[in-house]
Amino acid sequence: MSGEKGGNEAPLRTLGSGSLAAVFREHPERRYVMFGGKGGLGKTTFSAATAFWLARQGHKVMVFSVDPQASLSDIFQRDIFGQGPVKIMDNLWAQEIDADKHIAEYQDEIRKKIVDMYGMERVPDEIEDYIQAASAEPAMEESAIFDAVVDIVVGGEYDYYIYDLVPLGHALYYLSMAKVYDEWINKITHLREEMRGYEEVVAKIRREGEVEEDKILGELQYIRGRINAASRILVDREKTAFFFVVIPEEMVLADTRQAAEMFARFDVPIGGYVVNRVLPAELLTEGAPTFLSNRIRMQRRYLDQIDSTLGEQVLARVPELERDVTGLDMIERTAEMLFME
Numbered sequence: 195m196s197g198e199k200g201g202n203e204a205p206l207r208t209l210g211s212g213s214l215a216a217v218f219r220e221h222p223e224r225r226y227v228m229f230g231g232k233g234g235l236g237k238t239t240f241s242a243a244t245a246f247w248l249a250r251q252g253h254k255v256m257v258f259s260v261d262p263q264a265s266l267s268d269i270f271q272r273d274i275f276g277q278g279p280v281k282i283m284d285n286l287w288a289q290e291i292d293a294d295k296h297i298a299e300y301q302d303e304i305r306k307k308i309v310d311m312y313g314m315e316r317v318p319d320e321i322e323d324y325i326q327a328a329s330a331e332p333a334m335e336e337s338a339i340f341d342a343v344v345d346i347v348v349g350g351e352y353d354y355y356i357y358d359l360v361p362l363g364h365a366l367y368y369l370s371m372a373k374v375y376d377e378w379i380n381k382i383t384h385l386r387e388e389m390r391g392y393e394e395v396v397a398k399i400r401r402e403g404e405v406e407e408d409k410i411l412g413e414l415q416y417i418r419g420r421i422n423a424a425s426r427i428l429v430d431r432e433k434t435a436f437f438f439v440v441i442p443e444e445m446v447l448a449d450t451r452q453a454a455e456m457f458a459r460f461d462v463p464i465g466g467y468v469v470n471r472v473l474p475a476e477l478l479t480e481g482a483p484t485f486l487s488n489r490i491r492m493q494r495r496y497l498d499q500i501d502s503t504l505g506e507q508v509l510a511r512v513p514e515l516e517r518d519v520t521g522l523d524m525i526e527r528t529a530e531m532l533f534m535e
């Protein structure tokens with residue numbers, strides 16, 4: 195069927211063209227930068243390299259992550275986790291959000307609100323249990339993280355925000371955060387309903403009825419306002435640059451195609467593709483080990499496929515380096531290749 199190919203290709207169409215450097219030069223308004231893709235492909239590496247490159251161009255840059263693996267700490271060789279913004283070099287700051295800390299703060303906030311709103315002395319045990327249980331759920335963790343991200347981005351202190359994404363599945367979940375927040379709101383609503391079951395609480399609510407309802411409603415509307423602001427940033431075609439990292443392998447390309455379709459569904463604009471870990475063609479000499487020459491040929495096949503399906507949307511090809519990318523020297527080398535024109 196002819197429909198199949200067209201159907202697959204449509205979501206891969208993107209806004210960018212030429213080189214990554216050109217995209218940044220031609221679109222200074224795209225201040226929210228994200229690299230997406232499966233785990234281990236090079237998202238953190240390219241986030242750091244892009245942050246480095248932009249900072250060198252004189253822009254004030256924040257690269258931040260919610261990855262509990264503390265990968266920015268690894269790549270910058272600095273202890274960043276849970277420390278707030280850490281200055282890496284001129285114009286460049288990095289931050290790793292400690293989700294657990296934020297969840298704890300979240301719980302405290304909820305406790306305080308319950309105590310304030312219902313004029314209690316302390317949170318009843320049953321409700322405390324509920325708060326603990328709710329906090330163990332992924333939605334709670336995601337929304338705590340999301341809140342921290344919103345704080346960073348809404349602060350508006352930097353020219354560029356580079357969001358070092360967790361692997362694709364999570365990223366997609368993250369991008370549908372508005373839905374996650376809705377869940378959270380449902381939980382609060384649910385909590386309110388549950389509280390009706392506690393007699394002393396019911397007495398309080400009855401006494402101060404309407405005022406309490408307004409307060410809760412106000413709180414929910416505030417949260418909704420923040421969700422909207424934040425999800426607007428993510429899907430804002432003007433201000434967001436979302437790049438996919440791929441490597442020349444069959445599985446990765448298939449997954450990426452699927453992901454691109456998902457992103458299109460979430461209306462996330464794709465800024466282009468970066469191909470990582472390309473084996474240098476000059477290694478394909480006569481005396482090259484079979485293992486190596488086979489891999490290079492295999493890559494070549496997928497590189498051709500990438501070029502024919504994505505064409506101009508491929509903004510950079512970064513070679514396989516002789517070692518992991520850690521430390522500013524390696525980051526600089528990677529940046530030079532990532533932003534080569």
Ligand SMILES: Nc1ncnc2c1ncn2[C@@H]1O[C@H](COP(=O)(O)OP(=O)(O)O)[C@@H](O)[C@H]1O
Nearest residue numbers: 233234235236237238239471513514515518519
């Ligand atoms: N072009 C490359 N050459 C050599 N090592 C690389 C290259 N790109 C990434 N790496 C290494 O691969 C590992 C995974 O990269 P990373 O950026 O952490 O992936 P992700 O953030 O997508 O999970 C890291 O150890 C990184 O240093």
Ligand SMILES: [Mg+2]
Nearest residue numbers: 237238265359
């Ligand atoms: Mg990473």
